[in-house]
Every structure is written in structure tokens, then in C-alpha cells.
Amino acid sequence: MHARASSPSSFAPLLASIGLLALWELAARLLGITGLPPAYDALRELPAILGDAEALLNIAASLRRMLTGFILALLLAVPVGLCMGRSERLAAAFNPLLMIIYPVPKAALMPIIMLWLGIGDASKTIVITLGVSLPVVYHSYQGARAVEEKLIWSAAAMGMGRAARLWRVVLPAALPQVFVGIRTGLVLALITMVTSEMIARQTGVGSILFNALDMAQYTTVYAMIVIVGLLGFVLDVLIEKLRYSLVQWAEPTHEIAVGTS
Amino acid sequence: MRAGRTCLPVLGALPLACLLALWQSVAAAGLAPAALLPAPAAVFARLLEQVHNPVFLAHAATTLLRLFAGFGIALLIGLTLGLAAASNRWAEALIRPLWRVLAPVPKIALYPALVLLLGFEHASKIALVVADAVFPILLATYQGTAAVEPKLVWAARAAGAGRHRALLTVVLPAALPMILTGARVALIISAIVVFLAEMLSSTDGLGHLLVYASRSFQTVDMFVPLITISIIGLLLNAGFNGLRKRLLAGFPEEG
Numbered sequence: 001m002h003a004r005a006s007s008p009s010s011f012a013p014l015l016a017s018i019g020l021l022a023l024w025e026l027a028a029r030l031l032g033i034t035g036l037p038p039a040y041d042a043l044r045e046l047p048a049i050l051g052d053a054e055a056l057l058n059i060a061a062s063l064r065r066m067l068t069g070f071i072l073a074l075l076l077a078v079p080v081g082l083c084m085g086r087s088e089r090l091a092a093a094f095n096p097l098l099m100i101i102y103p104v105p106k107a108a109l110m111p112i113i114m115l116w117l118g119i120g121d122a123s124k125t126i127v128i129t130l131g132v133s134l135p136v137v138y139h140s141y142q143g144a145r146a147v148e149e150k151l152i153w154s155a156a157a158m159g160m161g162r163a164a165r166l167w168r169v170v171l172p173a174a175l176p177q178v179f180v181g182i183r184t185g186l187v188l189a190l191i192t193m194v195t196s197e198m199i200a201r202q203t204g205v206g207s208i209l210f211n212a213l214d215m216a217q218y219t220t221v222y223a224m225i226v227i228v229g230l231l232g233f234v235l236d237v238l239i240e241k242l243r244y245s246l247v248q249w250a251e252p253t254h255e256i257a258v259g260t261s
Numbered sequence: 262m263r264a265g266r267t268c269l270p271v272l273g274a275l276p277l278a279c280l281l282a283l284w285q286s287v288a289a290a291g292l293a294p295a296a297l298l299p300a301p302a303a304v305f306a307r308l309l310e311q312v313h314n315p316v317f318l319a320h321a322a323t324t325l326l327r328l329f330a331g332f333g334i335a336l337l338i339g340l341t342l343g344l345a346a347a348s349n350r351w352a353e354a355l356i357r358p359l360w361r362v363l364a365p366v367p368k369i370a371l372y373p374a375l376v377l378l379l380g381f382e383h384a385s386k387i388a389l390v391v392a393d394a395v396f397p398i399l400l401a402t403y404q405g406t407a408a409v410e411p412k413l414v415w416a417a418r419a420a421g422a423g424r425h426r427a428l429l430t431v432v433l434p435a436a437l438p439m440i441l442t443g444a445r446v447a448l449i450i451s452a453i454v455v456f457l458a459e460m461l462s463s464t465d466g467l468g469h470l471l472v473y474a475s476r477s478f479q480t481v482d483m484f485v486p487l488i489t490i491s492i493i494g495l496l497l498n499a500g501f502n503g504l505r506k507r508l509l510a511g512f513p514e515e516g
Contacts, residue, residue: 016358035377089272096273097280103494105453108460108468108487111475115297190367198369198461206370210461213373221373228370236365 013233034218042222049223055208059227062204065121066193069128073185076129077136078178082170084137085144086152098137106131106188107195119200124193131192132185136178143177144170176250179243186239190232205231296480304484311485317470321489324455324466327383328493331390332451336444339395343402343440348428360399368392369454372461386458386466393454394447401443405436438509445501452494456486 021039028038049055084091106127113123147170155169171178197206205228212220281301287293288300295303311317345352372389379385409432417427433440459468467486474482 012354012358013362016362020359020362033378036374092270092272093276094273097276100277100491100495103449103452103498104487104491105456107457108453108471108490111471112480112483112487115475115478115480187365187367190365191369194367194370195457195461198372209370209373213376218377221377225370225374229366232365232367233362 037219037222039222041219042226045219045223046226049220049227058203058208059205061121062193062197062206063231065124065204066128066189068121069125069192070132070185070189072125073129073132073136073189074182077133077181077185078140078171079166081137081140081178081181082144082166082174084141085147085174086166086170091141091145098134102134106134107192107199110196110199114200119202123200124196124204127196128189128192131188135184135188136181139177139181139184140174143174146177147173176243176247179239179247183236183239183243186235187232190228190235194228296478299481299484303481304488307481308485308488311489320466320470320486321493324459324468324490325493327386327390327459327466328451328455330383331387331455332394332448334387335391335394335447335451336398338391339398339443339447340402340440342395343399344406344428344433346399346403347406348424348432356399360396364396364400369457369461372458376462381462381464386455386463389458390451390454394451397443397446397450398440399443401439401446402436405439405443406432408439409435438505441501441505441508445498445505448497448501449494452490452497456490 021043024036025039028036080094084094109130110123110127113126117123117126151169151173152165155165160168193204194206194209197204198210201207201210205224209221209224209228212218212224284298284301288295288298288303342352342356346356347353368389371392372385375385375388375392379388413431413435414427417431418424422430455466456468456471459466460472461468463469467490470486471483474480474486
């Protein structure tokens, strides 16, 4: 079998998107049902949505919550994962807990957390943080565990303290793995963002999506799906770019995402 | 070091026990009203009670049906596309950009469209599970297959096996460890996605039970379906690990 180096050519995904849109257009024309408007109609709706101040505010609110939750999760999860990777005891203490939290649908905690914190930003941000943390902890742990012992011994021999070793030796060495977690975490952040807004419909992309569905504005539904899809793709490309500029010495890993919404 | 090793499992139980104790004591001390945070003992008692309730079991069965239908279809599609992408240049050129575009899209956003196309019944939920579960399987199959030692394939071809036969009898078994890892991740994703889909719009299933309970502020009944789906996820994970051990007897253990 052949394993080819992945070349990040930018026009293949573009072609794929155009192909998908063409397929959608064709299916809509052939089926002719109101539940599936043609791709052209949905795309024509895009400028109207993106030019509307209220819609933009909603999208901005979604992104703000997502980024807050995402950054909080990174600040929390990366150190925990790295410490777990360097201490057998910490790993033994926290692995069972993580294993039990792993299959819990984080976005489904929304109704319960809403009881405590209301339907505002706090609940949604917490749910997003929870969703992102798990894969980041897992991959940071795996990355820190695999760091060459000799590197750490050398650093210790040169008089580096424990914290400095973690920050200046373990973190850079584990960074490629950490990025695998970050990339998975980003997808999860988007999923929990949309789902939490669908459950507590107040502001945000998810609430526009479901309100449009309820009001039978089908082209808006599809236009919003395109926007969310674009958001996912663009953020993924940005993370990939950041990864490339930080850890270009490492092989790009397309690991199977370990983590769930 | 050796003495430290034997107490590691005990160490693992510690945070869990602390969490449960904290939850119980917060509830028992009356720091949070029972309507907001029921005691864990109450939740688990209710869970045990519901396990004998035929209505609850029917909801759970609906959820499981959707879960397995979606996972099965995703497995079929993921394996086929993954094998195709790894063994055929043209298929790869077609599939890779598609998955590059579609994988980071939060599939749950497609759910309204799926409801419009397939209705509120099983089909839309199963379709969402397929959309979410197919990518880990596809990626694992592709990578597992691409990493198979080419000499194995050459040997099989030299011994007279055809292209397809070599694919099925040599490549697929050699890629099995990776494929099973992907499938296990997909299985847990399926459990979560089916629950979320049922929460968003449905009249049955465990996810519906949670939303139904939250509308009438039955906090205990909100925890029960959530814990049930998590236990289902844990059991599926454990079952899959068992299956993996049997299928992969002789393969090196996963790190």
C-alpha cells in the first residue's frame, strides 16, 4: 500500500466543496421538495445574513463563548495532561475518572447546568470547556508520557527545576501531540457550541438555526448550516497553520480523534 | 516503587470517591436544594427502580436501536471508503478532499436539514449518527491500510492471490488493530450523538426523557437518562475492548 505525504494543496478542498454544492443543487432540482431548497437559493441568502447586524451579533456571541471555553480548557487541560504524563501516581489517580467522564454527552449536561447558572453565557461556556478539556488532557498526557527521559535528565542535571522542566522541556517535546488534542478539541468546541445553543435557545448560531427551522424558513436553515460548516473549516485551517508554524519539525499526524461531544 | 505500584488502583478510586462524597455531602448539608442538586443516593436509587420499568426500558431500547443502526451503517461506509482510498489513486483523490472539508464541520448543525429531509422519526437520528461516526472509521481504515507492510501484499500477490483477494485476506487483517481503534471511538461518538439528537427533537428515547424531565423540573429524572447513556457508553467500550482482545490475540498491545 502507499502512504503519500499529505500536501496541503488548497484547491482540492475548494473543488470538493464545489462538487458538494453541485450535488446538492442537482438533488434539490431532481427531488423538488420544499425541505431541500437548491444550493443556489441558500447561498443567495448568505449576504443577507452576513449583512444583518443581529445575525452578526449572534455569530459573534457564539464565537466569543466558544473561544472563551476553548482557551479556559487549554489553560486547564494542558498542564493537567502534562503533569499526568510525567507522574505515574497522578496518571493512576485521574485516568479512571477521565474514563468515566469520557462517554458522558457533555452537551447533554446543559439542562442541568442551566438549573444552576441560568441560560446565559456561563452555562454554555462551562459546557464547551468540559467538552474541549477531555481530548486535550488525553493527548497532552500521551505526549508528555512519550518524552525522551534523557532530555529531562539533562535538563535536571543542568539545574532546571521541576516547573521549568515541565514548561521548557516537556511542553515543547509534547507539543505535536498536544496539537492533535487541540484540533480535536476545536471540533468538539464547535459541536458543543451549536448544541448548547440549540438546547438553550437564546442567542447564537444554534438558536438561529432551530428558530429558522420552526418558522419554516428553509433557505435560512441551509444558509446557516453553510456558515457553521465554513466556520469549522476555517478554524481547522487556522489551527493547522498554527501547528505548522510551531512544530514544523514534527510529522503531521492525522490521528484518530479521541474525544467526544 | 513496587509497593507504590500495588496501590495504584486504590489511587484511581480516590478522586471518584471524593467526587461522590462531595456531591453527597453538599446535597445532605442542604447547601443546594434537592430540586437543584439531588443526592447521588437518590439518583442511583431511581436508576435501579427505572431498570425494572418497562416504559423506561422501551425508551432505552429505541435509543439502542438507533445507535446500532447508525453505527452499523457508518462501519460499512467507513470501511468501504477507507479501503477504496488506500488502494486506489482515483478514489483517494476524490475522498481525501471531501473528508478534509467535511470532517471539521460540526455534524450536529446538519440535524435541522436531516429533520427536514427525513422527518422526526428514526431516519434523521440514524443519519446524524452515521454522519458523525463515519469519519473516525474512514480515517482509521485509510491509515491502517496505508501502513500495511507492502512486502506482505507482494508476497500474497506472488503466491497467486488476486488484487481483491489480497486486499481482503492480507491487508484488512493487518490493518485490523487500527480499524478497531477507530471503530471504538466511533461507537462512543454514536452513543453521544444519538442522545443529543433525541434531546433536540424527539418523542422517545433516553434523550427525550432528559428533556421531558427538565420541562417539569424533575431533577432526579434528568440525571437518570444521562447516567444510563454514560453507562451504555462505558459498557460498549468495555465490550469492544473484549472483542478486540479476542480478535487481536497475538498482536502487540496498544500503547
